[in-house]
Amino acid sequence: MREDRNYATVVAFFAAFLYLAILVAAFGLISLYWNIEVIDVPDAGPLVGPVMVGCATIAVLISLVVRGRSVPSDEQRIAPLTALLVGVIAYVVFVLSGGIAYAVGGSEPLGFLTFSFHMFASWFSVATGIAGAVVAFVYQLVLVGRFQQRGRPRWPWEHDDKE
Numbered sequence: 001m002r003e004d005r006n007y008a009t010v011v012a013f014f015a016a017f018l019y020l021a022i023l024v025a026a027f028g029l030i031s032l033y034w035n036i037e038v039i040d041v042p043d044a045g046p047l048v049g050p051v052m053v054g055c056a057t058i059a060v061l062i063s064l065v066v067r068g069r070s071v072p073s074d075e076q077r078i079a080p081l082t083a084l085l086v087g088v089i090a091y092v093v094f095v096l097s098g099g100i101a102y103a104v105g106g107s108e109p110l111g112f113l114t115f116s117f118h119m120f121a122s123w124f125s126v127a128t129g130i131a132g133a134v135v136a137f138v139y140q141l142v143l144v145g146r147f148q149q150r151g152r153p154r155w156p157w158e159h160d161d162k163e
Helices: 002-033 049-069 080-105 111-121 123-149
Strands: none
Touching: 002 049, 002 123, 049 080, 049 123, 080 111, 080 123, 111 123
């Protein structure tokens, strides 16, 4: 049982790095295609974007670790609604952390609200949520595949064929 939880945690860390890589690629492609900046608010500062991505990545990591460690290995199933929930969490954390980072660094009294509402409908925020849901779904596929296999992978010549 402990080995299964450790496996789920390690796979969650790999999934979080995959999520970060997908975000970087998606943001680059969206920015290139529509010729827009990720953070197009002029007085936002250079750290608002990385803070937003970092917080969303940490939120996805925590969600996956909690999911992987809380469900026993024999009860692991593919749950699309759970993957959707992880995507929504990533989306909300991305938007709210950006609003907080903007408010901390800015001088506007309503900076948190204006920045959050501005980012709420951004393609980058939507991509953050979609990537979170996709990574969570793939994470569940990996866990279910491993736990149904029961044990470590084996080469064909390692199987005990009773002929």
